[in-house]
Amino acid sequence: MPRRRLRTWFATLLIVPCISVSQVQAVQEDLRHGDHPLVGQIWSGGAQSDRHEALARMARADVVLLGESHGNADHHARQLEILQALLALGRRPALAFEIFDLEDQEIIDRQRLAGVADADDLAEAVGLTGRGWVWAEYRPLVQFALDQALPIVATNLSRRGAMAVAMEGLESLPGEDRARLGLDRPLPEDAMQRLERRIVDAHCGHLPAARAGGMINAQRARDAYMADRIAAQEGPVVLITGAAHARLDYGVPWYLEQQAPDRQVLSLMFVEVDPERQAAVDYLNAGGSPHHLFWFTRRNSPDDPCEAFRKQLEGMRG
16 A cells, blocks of 8 residues: 555544544434433442442542543543542642643643633643544533642643554654653553454454554554653642543553552543443453443443444545
């Protein structure tokens, strides 16, 4: 495949999953299944956890990862609820965001020094429009950080940077960066297989397994840079990110273990309920959970995400 076509192909596959999980207005659905018996429950280690106990665990952790399904309003509301509870428990964490690229940090810091008080002004300053995020759902979280004078940390490798890694490999990064980030070490074989399976499945058959390596490298680089930015913070940190980045086996926590093994990490995944699965055991991985806590919520993702993905691809190509 010619290099220009390959670059366009990678760019499409990098952009569309972000748009898909962000639930752009054209395909956005109302939250559903509020009467599901699991909605509102929190589970840990195969047993239901008391909400106060779960919040106390988060307050004791150095790093809390709140793994969302992008575009689910319940998830963002619960994230804000957790932040409010942590402050009530005496914690003042830095708030790290996947929606902000690494290059945004300098602009964010300048805006904070200039006394920016409105989240919309901050989003405009970094040029967040057009990146595929539904800003209205993140605005309350950013505004909370501004109102409470909490540090705001940009963590994500930009789409352009991720595409370069996808095309050219991890070797495109400086050698000292690869060593510092933990990218010079392979993931455990079973974790690598799960990551590859997730990447292939997420693209609903539009990504040949032979080309999954580039997307895997981009995902690994993003996770590693997120961990790097978290490790650089002196106090507690809460990361607002997608659930896959919060996974213990191949996500940000794995790289944090390489970079800052003394940090106590807690990973929470917000789980959209499925009407076909009524019991918590139907969602939990008996072979070893990829998260410490599971918080069940109403559903916003389409029942057939691959059909929605196909329609978005057709719309972009048409």
